[in-house]
Amino acid sequence: MKGLGLYIHIPFCVSKCKYCDFYSLAGVDQTCRERYVEALCKHMCDYKLQAKNHVVTSVYFGGGTPSLLTEKQLKTIVKAVRKNFHVSQRCEISMEVNPGTVDEEKLKAIKKLGINRLSIGAQSFDENELNTCGRIHTPKEIYDCVTQARKAKFDNISLDLIYGLPNQTKESLFENLENAFNLNVDHISLYGLKIEDGTPFWYDRHKLVLPDEDEEREMYFEAVEKLRHAGFRQYEISNFAKRHKACKHNLRYWNCDEYLGFGPAAHSYFGGKRFSFKRDLKLYMDSFDENVKTSETLLDEYVDIPPQARIAEYVMLRFRLVEGVNLAKFSKRFGRSFEQLYYQKMNPYINSGHIVKTKTGYAFSLQGMYVSNYILSRIVGGDLIIPGSNS
Ligand SMILES: C[S@@+](CC[C@H](N)C(=O)[O-])C[C@H]1O[C@@H](n2cnc3c(N)ncnc32)[C@H](O)[C@@H]1O
Ligand code: SF4
The missing domain is CATH 3.20.20.70 (Aldolase class I)
Known part of the structure; x- marks a missing residue:
C-alpha cells in the first residue's frame, strides 16, 4: 500500500x-x-x-x-x-x-x-x-x-x-x-x-x-x-x-509524497495532480450541504503535473532539506541521472560554495540555504508549474 x-x-x-x-x-x-x-x-x-x-x-x-x-x-x-x-x-x-x-x-x-x-x-x-x-x-x-x-x-x-x-x-x-x-x-x-x-x-x-x-x-x-x-x-x-x-x-x-488536504485553502498532491480549494469558508460549506445549490466550483487550482515539472518540483522541495538530493533515490524515482540533468546549472553555485557535494548527492550549505529561493529559481524555476503546500 x-x-x-x-x-x-x-x-x-x-x-x-x-x-x-x-x-x-x-x-x-x-x-x-x-x-x-x-x-x-x-x-x-x-x-x-x-x-x-x-x-x-x-x-x-x-x-x-x-x-x-x-x-x-x-x-x-x-x-x-x-x-x-x-x-x-x-x-x-x-x-x-x-x-x-x-x-x-x-x-x-x-x-x-x-x-x-x-x-x-x-x-x-x-x-x-x-x-x-x-x-x-x-x-x-x-x-x-x-x-x-x-x-x-x-x-x-x-x-x-x-x-x-x-x-x-x-x-x-x-x-x-x-x-x-x-x-x-x-x-x-x-x-x-x-x-x-x-x-x-x-x-x-x-x-x-x-x-x-x-x-x-x-x-x-x-x-x-x-x-x-x-x-x-x-x-x-x-x-x-x-x-x-x-x-x-x-x-x-518536501519528499514530494502524496497528501490530501481538506478545507478552504487546503492543497493536495495526489495521483500526479496538484490541486487546492478556494479560500472561501461559505462556498466550502455550501458545497457539501444538500439543501444549498452552488454552481461555483470549489477548486482553485488543478494541475496534472507533466514529467519535467515533477522532476523540477522534486528538486526544489528536496533541496529545502539539509539532506538535499540523493542521487540513488533520484534515479530510482525518475529513471534519469540528476547530474546529467542539473550539473551544469548547479556548477556556479558549487564553485561559490552555496551547493556542496555530499556522500549521497548534492545539498545546500548553510549560506546556500539562506538564499535557496533565488538559487532554485535559477536551477529549476523555468520547469515549475505551481508551488504550494499546506506548510
Ligand atoms: C499556520 S500558522 C498558525 C499556527 C497557529 N494558529 C498559531 O498561530 O500558533 C503556522 C506558523 O506559521 C508562522 N507564520 C505565519 N505567518 C507568518 C509570516 N508572515 N512570517 C513568518 N512566519 C509566519 C507562525 O510561526 C505560525 O505559528
Ligand atoms: S498566526 Fe495563527 S492565530 Fe494568528 S491569525 Fe494566523 S493562524 Fe490565526
Missing part, C-alpha cells in the same frame, strides 16, 4: 495576527463551526474510494487555530478520518495549538483522541513582541501550555518561533531561543518574518522597525548555531528536531 498524509484545515482564529496571511476568520460562531465540521467529514468521505489502496501515515490539523474546536468536534473529525481511510497504527497525528486556547483537561482529551504531536505557536517570549504581532497570549501562557501538554503525556512537542520581528534585536531573539530550550521541547520551527501582501504589517511596512538584510542573515546563522548546540539537528531550512522528532507530515511535502 502507498503512504498518504492528510491535512485538515481549521479556518478559525480568536483574532487575526498582524503578519498572518493563512486563510482563517475571526469571530465565527459555534453553529458555523459545527456546519464546517460536517462539511469536512463529507469531503473526506468523497475520497474513501480513491484512497482505498493508501495507508495514512500522518495527519496534520493546521490552521487557523485547530485548538479552538471543542473536544466533540475534534472527535467527530478523527472518527471520520478512521472511517474513511486506512490509518497506520504508528500514524503521526499533529495539531497546531495556540497558547491561551487550551487547558490541561482539554489537552488530555486531545491526547485521548490519538493526537500525538503538538505544534505550539509561541512566536516569541517577549511581551512587547507578542503585542506588536497582535498575539492573544502572554509569555506565561506559552509556559503553561507546554507544561500542561507534558502533564497530558505528550512526548512530541514543537514550538514555532519567528525571527526578524519589528523592533526585535539579536539579544531578544536569542532569549526567545533560550526560553524554548528551557522548556525542553522536541522540535523548533524558526521562521523568518515575511511581510505578506494585504496584512496589517504590510500596510504598516514603512513604519515598522525591521532588521536590515545583514542583521536578518546574522540572526538566522547565529540562531542555527545555538539550536545545534542545544541538541536540535537542522533537517530543513526552518526546522530543527531532537533525535527521531522530525515532523513526518511536513517531510511528506
Whole structure:
C-alpha cells in the first residue's frame, strides 16, 4: 500500500495576527463551526474510494487555530478520518495549538483522541513582541501550555518561533531561543518574518522597525548555531528536531509524497495532480450541504503535473532539506541521472560554495540555504508549474 498524509484545515482564529496571511476568520460562531465540521467529514468521505489502496501515515490539523474546536468536534473529525481511510497504527497525528486556547483537561482529551504531536505557536517570549504581532497570549501562557501538554503525556512537542520581528534585536531573539530550550521541547520551527501582501504589517511596512538584510542573515546563522548546540539537528531550512522528532507530515511535502488536504485553502498532491480549494469558508460549506445549490466550483487550482515539472518540483522541495538530493533515490524515482540533468546549472553555485557535494548527492550549505529561493529559481524555476503546500 502507498503512504498518504492528510491535512485538515481549521479556518478559525480568536483574532487575526498582524503578519498572518493563512486563510482563517475571526469571530465565527459555534453553529458555523459545527456546519464546517460536517462539511469536512463529507469531503473526506468523497475520497474513501480513491484512497482505498493508501495507508495514512500522518495527519496534520493546521490552521487557523485547530485548538479552538471543542473536544466533540475534534472527535467527530478523527472518527471520520478512521472511517474513511486506512490509518497506520504508528500514524503521526499533529495539531497546531495556540497558547491561551487550551487547558490541561482539554489537552488530555486531545491526547485521548490519538493526537500525538503538538505544534505550539509561541512566536516569541517577549511581551512587547507578542503585542506588536497582535498575539492573544502572554509569555506565561506559552509556559503553561507546554507544561500542561507534558502533564497530558505528550512526548512530541514543537514550538514555532519567528525571527526578524519589528523592533526585535539579536539579544531578544536569542532569549526567545533560550526560553524554548528551557522548556525542553522536541522540535523548533524558526521562521523568518515575511511581510505578506494585504496584512496589517504590510500596510504598516514603512513604519515598522525591521532588521536590515545583514542583521536578518546574522540572526538566522547565529540562531542555527545555538539550536545545534542545544541538541536540535537542522533537517530543513526552518526546522530543527531532537533525535527521531522530525515532523513526518511536513517531510511528506518536501519528499514530494502524496497528501490530501481538506478545507478552504487546503492543497493536495495526489495521483500526479496538484490541486487546492478556494479560500472561501461559505462556498466550502455550501458545497457539501444538500439543501444549498452552488454552481461555483470549489477548486482553485488543478494541475496534472507533466514529467519535467515533477522532476523540477522534486528538486526544489528536496533541496529545502539539509539532506538535499540523493542521487540513488533520484534515479530510482525518475529513471534519469540528476547530474546529467542539473550539473551544469548547479556548477556556479558549487564553485561559490552555496551547493556542496555530499556522500549521497548534492545539498545546500548553510549560506546556500539562506538564499535557496533565488538559487532554485535559477536551477529549476523555468520547469515549475505551481508551488504550494499546506506548510
Ligand atoms: C499556520 S500558522 C498558525 C499556527 C497557529 N494558529 C498559531 O498561530 O500558533 C503556522 C506558523 O506559521 C508562522 N507564520 C505565519 N505567518 C507568518 C509570516 N508572515 N512570517 C513568518 N512566519 C509566519 C507562525 O510561526 C505560525 O505559528
Ligand atoms: S498566526 Fe495563527 S492565530 Fe494568528 S491569525 Fe494566523 S493562524 Fe490565526
